[in-house]
Amino acid sequence: MKKTATTIAAIAAMLQPVVAQAASFSGRVTLPDGRPAFGAMVTVFDADGERRQTVYAAADGSYAIRTPYAGKLKVRVRLSGFKDGTAEQLVTATGSARLNLTLGTFANLGEMNETLSASAFNARLPWPNIKRDRPAFVSQCNYCHQMGNSWTRIPRDHEQWIAEVEKMENMLAMQSRAEGRVIAETLWKRFDGKPFDASQNYGASSELSRAKVREWLVGDGYTFIHDADVAKDGLLYGTDEGHDILWVLNRETGKIEQYKLPDIDLPRGGIFSGMKLPIGQFTGKHGPHSLAQTSDGRIWITNALSSTLMSFDPRTKAFKTYPVGHDALYPHTIRVDKNDVVWFTIVASNQIGRFDPKTEEMTVTRLPSNGALRWLTDQLFPTLMRIGSWFPDQALHLNLSTHRFFGEQILAFPYGIDVNPVDGSIWYAKLYASKIGRIDPQTMEVKEWDTPLIGPRRPRFDANGIFWIPAFDEGALMRFDPATEKFETFRIPTVGKDEYETPYALNVDKRTGQVWMAANNSDRIIRFDPATKTFFSYPSPTRVTVLRDFSFTEDGQVCSSSSNMPAAAIEDGRPSFICIEPEGGAADRTALGS
């Protein structure tokens, strides 16, 4: 078979002893014309392809990486705009290799298009009126997954796109009928498989070459690790909403364990059994969604499909289930306050849950409805879901849902939640109503503010009590100071012409003050430095990277779960745990003397 220009140009394998870890590599990465490939990602895969580590090339093209792997390892170099270069290298447990890598050139536009992120494709969609028509697409189609990756841009005829949009509605997308028709029409027109010219710039920086990324593949193509959280034992826990499993990763050994959630007397799909099943890739009954840990070590999980709260004791591996009760619909993001009280949003019924693990008292509080129509929907939506459950797997109740004519705006949708470290107050973001709110944990008094940008999704506080909010629908970051009640907004830089970004979640490293956020339209992780008001872009080594919550390890790594829906659309066909070590690349350079 003809060798392509993308194959490694030069391999100088000089095995030599190395101090600490196995399979260390260093060398230079060059562009096809011989210039240094600043920002190129050098990824080393372990022998069975289940784990990988990545560093970024410096301005002079140099790289150095230490890995715990040994054996016949695959090394890949990747940079936007160029064809991957790959090599295989046999490395002993104490060996290191000098390996120079060269990026290739594409044979044609089609080949280049395969390497573009989804953002390049959905930027070209010919909306009849972009201001009027695209918001529903961003809000409802980008809600769970990328639109424009190789899985979702398959050319379909008009009827197939209409059916596809209706299928998404059966999986809880809430576009109106009119919006759905425009979306189907627009996708049909542009996702035609015809190659086009485009360029993307991920903004290489010196910060990038200091970083290192680690990935661990988990589960199967329909595993959906919605959230990941680093617990006090240093292990990374992930809630698999697809299979009712709690995954646990030991980052040091790479060992992954799984714990099946206990059964419950509900049909498949839980209280959402009236939807077309499975709902997306949710094949279980609980739908574990978000998690947080109390000081006694127990991990608390919101079960979206069964409307229950669940605890997991890492010592005994025992689960315990607590019904949220009443008409609670879709318990969502969960946090723990300084008194070890558990707080969580309940998105589809516009409520906040409060659970005291000491007394096991559960309190559900209804949030302001933000208008008569939203009040009506808040009240009726759980009822419609119950009616649907009488006719399982048919989604008949959607024929009575007001979203069909008003769209998703008919719901308030309290989504993200966090605890202000300064005064202990509870804050939430309403995704569809575009509001943030504060709850006094003593009086339960609620105050809300309109956000200047729409789509506030999963916000977090920094150590000083500043509220950082991702504006999902507008590709921006919002800063809110509770003391002055003033907002400030920052537009996230995109990687290509006419592109937009979809920041799903963020977290603030309270030690450094850095804001880490998901950029799920373009396979990136973004870091924002509040001191300089500067964004830094970390391209993901894996195509189709959709990240959720971020969590920090004691040693400064930033961890998340890669959970596009379905995971089968991810480059590896499976989800992963992913951690960025902001200074990991620099540490490897120092250790290897590069």
Added chain:
Amino acid sequence: MPTENRPGSARLNAVLMVVLALLVGYFGLSANGYLVPAAIALILAALLWLGRAGRLFKAAVLVNLLSGTLLVLVLAFGDFLGDSKLDVSGVSLLVNLLSGGPAVVLLAPALLLGLRPGKPLHAWFNRAAGAA
């Protein structure tokens, strides 16, 4: 057909019910389930206009009002019902829709007041029945 004696309240309520039914039917173009109450409301509007089937009309309006009231009360204050709350509200909603839905419930108080003996609507239905 005694059109010349049709009371003003029958005309007004029938017209309003048609307008509301068309509005509900418009929503039904997107959410097809609303076509059912829209159609039933149109039938009730026709009965009202014609002054036919007074007992059926009154029963439907009464059921509609009771189910609608129960629905609102359960949604607003029904937490004490526990897990049964949504079953009660679900049945109430379906019964309300099958008896004309929101197009009827908005007019139901006025209609039921007008259907009391001695009132024009009562006379209208009885007269129509007699004429038939």
